[in-house]
Amino acid sequence: MSQRIVIDPITRIEGHLRVEAEIKDGxxxxxxxxxxxxxxxEEILKGRDPRDAWAxxxxxxxxxxxxxxxxxxxSVEDALDIVIPPNAELVRNIMFCTQYMHDHxxxxxxxxxxxxxxxxxxxxxxxxxxxxxAQSISNYPKSSPGYFSDLIARLKKFVExxxxxxxxxxxxxxPAYKLPPEINLIGVAHYLEALEWQKEVVKIHTIFGxxxxxxxxxxxxxxxxxxxDESSVINAERLAYVSDLLHQAKAFIEQVYIPDLLAIxxxxxxxxxxxxxxxxxxxxxxxxxNGYRDPLSYxxxxxxxxxxxxxxxxxxxxxxxxxxxxxxxxSWYDYAEGNEKGLHPWKGESKINYTxxxxxxxxxxxxxxxxxxxxxxxxxxxxEVGPLSRMLVGYAKGIPEYKDIVDKxxxxxxxxxxxxxxxxxxxxxxxxxxxLVAQWAxxxxxxxxxxxxxxxxxxxxxxxxxxxxxxxxxxGVGHSEAPRGALAHWIVIEDKxxxxxxxxxxxxxNASPRDFEGKMSAYESSLMxxxxxxxxxQPVEILRxxxxxxxxxxxxxxxxxxxxxxxxxxxxx
Amino acid sequence: MAAxxxxxxxxxxxxxxxxxxxxDFMKFCTMMAAYLGLEASGTAQIANTLLKTPRIPxxxxxxxxxxxxxxxxxxxxxxxxxxxxxxxxxxxYTETLMAAxxxxxxxxxxxxxxxxxxEYVLCVEGSVPxxxxxxxxxxxxxxxxxxxxxxxxxxxxxxxWGSCACNGCVQAAHPNPTGAxxxxxxxxxxxxxxVPGCPPIGEVMAGVLVHIITFGRLPELDKVGRxxxxxxxxxxxxxxxxxxxxxxxxxESFDDENAKKGYCLYKxxxxxxxxxxxxxxxxxxxxxxxxxxSGHGCIGCSEANFWDNGxxxxxxxxxxxxxxxxNADKVGMVAAGVTAAGIAAHAIATNxxxxxxxxDLVAEGKESEKELKS
Numbered sequence: 001m002s003q004r005i006v007i008d009p010i011t012r013i014e015g016h017l018r019v020e021a022e023i024k025d026g027x028x029x030x031x032x033x034x035x036x037x038x039x040x041x042e043e044i045l046k047g048r049d050p051r052d053a054w055a056x057x058x059x060x061x062x063x064x065x066x067x068x069x070x071x072x073x074x075s076v077e078d079a080l081d082i083v084i085p086p087n088a089e090l091v092r093n094i095m096f097c098t099q100y101m102h103d104h105x106x107x108x109x110x111x112x113x114x115x116x117x118x119x120x121x122x123x124x125x126x127x128x129x130x131x132x133x134a135q136s137i138s139n140y141p142k143s144s145p146g147y148f149s150d151l152i153a154r155l156k157k158f159v160e161x162x163x164x165x166x167x168x169x170x171x172x173x174x175p176a177y178k179l180p181p182e183i184n185l186i187g188v189a190h191y192l193e194a195l196e197w198q199k200e201v202v203k204i205h206t207i208f209g210x211x212x213x214x215x216x217x218x219x220x221x222x223x224x225x226x227x228x229d230e231s232s233v234i235n236a237e238r239l240a241y242v243s244d245l246l247h248q249a250k251a252f253i254e255q256v257y258i259p260d261l262l263a264i265x266x267x268x269x270x271x272x273x274x275x276x277x278x279x280x281x282x283x284x285x286x287x288x289x290n291g292y293r294d295p296l297s298y299x300x301x302x303x304x305x306x307x308x309x310x311x312x313x314x315x316x317x318x319x320x321x322x323x324x325x326x327x328x329x330x331s332w333y334d335y336a337e338g339n340e341k342g343l344h345p346w347k348g349e350s351k352i353n354y355t356x357x358x359x360x361x362x363x364x365x366x367x368x369x370x371x372x373x374x375x376x377x378x379x380x381x382x383x384e385v386g387p388l389s390r391m392l393v394g395y396a397k398g399i400p401e402y403k404d405i406v407d408k409x410x411x412x413x414x415x416x417x418x419x420x421x422x423x424x425x426x427x428x429x430x431x432x433x434x435x436l437v438a439q440w441a442x443x444x445x446x447x448x449x450x451x452x453x454x455x456x457x458x459x460x461x462x463x464x465x466x467x468x469x470x471x472x473x474x475x476g477v478g479h480s481e482a483p484r485g486a487l488a489h490w491i492v493i494e495d496k497x498x499x500x501x502x503x504x505x506x507x508x509x510n511a512s513p514r515d516f517e518g519k520m521s522a523y524e525s526s527l528m529x530x531x532x533x534x535x536x537x538q539p540v541e542i543l544r545x546x547x548x549x550x551x552x553x554x555x556x557x558x559x560x561x562x563x564x565x566x567x568x569x570x571x572x573x
Numbered sequence: 574m575a576a577x578x579x580x581x582x583x584x585x586x587x588x589x590x591x592x593x594x595x596x597d598f599m600k601f602c603t604m605m606a607a608y609l610g611l612e613a614s615g616t617a618q619i620a621n622t623l624l625k626t627p628r629i630p631x632x633x634x635x636x637x638x639x640x641x642x643x644x645x646x647x648x649x650x651x652x653x654x655x656x657x658x659x660x661x662x663x664x665x666y667t668e669t670l671m672a673a674x675x676x677x678x679x680x681x682x683x684x685x686x687x688x689x690x691x692e693y694v695l696c697v698e699g700s701v702p703x704x705x706x707x708x709x710x711x712x713x714x715x716x717x718x719x720x721x722x723x724x725x726x727x728x729x730x731x732x733x734w735g736s737c738a739c740n741g742c743v744q745a746a747h748p749n750p751t752g753a754x755x756x757x758x759x760x761x762x763x764x765x766x767x768v769p770g771c772p773p774i775g776e777v778m779a780g781v782l783v784h785i786i787t788f789g790r791l792p793e794l795d796k797v798g799r800x801x802x803x804x805x806x807x808x809x810x811x812x813x814x815x816x817x818x819x820x821x822x823x824x825e826s827f828d829d830e831n832a833k834k835g836y837c838l839y840k841x842x843x844x845x846x847x848x849x850x851x852x853x854x855x856x857x858x859x860x861x862x863x864x865x866x867s868g869h870g871c872i873g874c875s876e877a878n879f880w881d882n883g884x885x886x887x888x889x890x891x892x893x894x895x896x897x898x899x900n901a902d903k904v905g906m907v908a909a910g911v912t913a914a915g916i917a918a919h920a921i922a923t924n925x926x927x928x929x930x931x932x933d934l935v936a937e938g939k940e941s942e943k944e945l946k947s
Contacts, residue, residue, distance in 0.1 A: 358708070
């Protein structure tokens, strides 16, 4: 007999996500993922100045801050044929790496860790033993017995107050928690350390972009001019600050994040055969080292893998209207020519049509439409995007730094390559790419310094900043690899204004509802891949797999176009 | 505020427990007093309150948002957020950080709403879509409108975080397709503190909470409901590039020679002259920089409906309170009918004089440089 459970809200994510699942014989037998909030930003963009779009779409998400702004300026530059100066590319790359380091660490400790780390168990840890373990896995200096006994005292005081705040009603003591108290305590300690650390690394965004969240970008380059002999622009002091922050970030990832990941993983090796799901992986690639137009220069390579076959990587073309398409069979939208057809984003068209139950409601009708997310497909295939996809594409292409780090980690854990196709694999891949990104950020920084030393201080190409110099019509695509996966913005410009703007974002790929053929997307497919449920009242196992994707719902739900209904009003802008 | 049971440790007790001295505690109080713009006597007041106050329960709701406000909040450097969460308040519900999900999360919220009726602070991040019976944002099967109404009923006060909750922000920009609505239009009869910005500065968010915790009352608000401590100055009036504006020295296009010298960004669209915020004073991320310092104009993100206030890179035609002669009293009193041309003429006259002043200063600097070299 099956039991229907609802998890809404899924917490420790960005946005509003609901999962309905059928539990049968202690396993997830059916799963449905629904995005329950919509803001319809694309409609708002129509008729506006394309140079402003980065600021609007930046507000798609404040967790993946900067990534949409980056994709947006790239889409406009692509449409208008603007090549940005090398320094601007390097600054964007450094900001990109900064975002990764911040986002992945925050995800691991603040959004994901509580699925694996039992805070209550940490209270019974032995500080001396904890210190010994901590010192055996890392040279991070905060590891003395006194440090851990102070932390226990602080936690006890907190718990005894009776006000558990954000830790109230967690699934503490659940049989799925396997860590010894000492490792739980290390996890809690680093939860707090990471909370303090994360506010530091983002200062790189503040230096180059003026603030974080939502740093400023600019079509044609970056606004942060270099003036080595000036007091109020990027000079030696600002650059030294960036260098210092990059080194600190790298140290935290190497001394805290990765040792913790490797200390926790051995207790959860059963999760290396749970939550695999689709087995299809997609990456658009990013971090150009010779310009956006040269994909072969990217640090993150582009490509697609099908059916877990890492012997073959397919090319991906975002301009080909037969490759990326979006469907609305189970989404609260209607297409003019029927809901069975997929549309390429440049021709993206949709009309919102909420047919779900009137709130308050208990269940969604999953046979009909059940989400504000559309369903993207690549050549008809459901694809997983994110850190695991990036690491697998790099690995499958045989790039040495990917091979090295993946193989070393698998050896260390005594796990086969197939272990990557899992909930644990996804979580591990995020850590491994953080290591790569922390190294690359320093390479980009060194190149920036070398450029400046050689006399190149250009930061923006403003030849075409004036709209009078634009073609009457233009279209472009700006793609990126957001921390959560493949991201692209498609723009159509006409008469100096935005005619159409479409975003297909990572969580839309992963969290979307079933397609016209009933094929599942990544969340649903992963939940139905061998996920045990010890207690349907406390479905921590579902959270583990969902969180392994690092959901970001505000990103994935933003679409809307009421068939030009509002266009005439937009003209006043 | 009557605490139901006073077993909860006070802020001071928490600090002592963690090994901070009374001296550290007083230093913290002095710093907060300075931040909140209080006289020296305010320090004692803060100290006294923190000695006695238990942790205030807080419910933090999330509606139509991008979560940048939560992200900004965790960037606060003083106090740091770990200390806020463990020692200062009891954040009983926030979808972004809480351990529990689904029914367990909702149960935690309901418990606080019941046990602390009339006592908890309700923070709201995001706007509420009211079109189509509120179906554009549902949580736990309820519409955002329903969730807000339930939680607002027993709240002691409401903090509207960020521009979404204060004025609807980006989703309320024309044509506002979901009917995105700010909180003050939906909740009546409760004190509402508006903390606008996209997002607000982390230290400002922490500062507002600390003010409430410390004094047991709301900070003083301006006419539109913003804390005066953080929103009484225009970015333009507190901008370190202001002397260039007064001298008529402007960036003409991004990354030109003037941009490399750090001149005023007014001509490339800076909205600093119409924006009330603390960016030029507190700055961002522990005082590291702010948009203008990093070469991009202010986009005016703390002003109501800023997304529809004209394109980002268009120079503002005119604004009240022109030139450094103007003071806060004159702001807003400048007749709306004054033409841009008239203002520009005034600006030129003013700026010629200022330009001479700057030239003199530069010359003086060069003289001393020569002296140093010789």
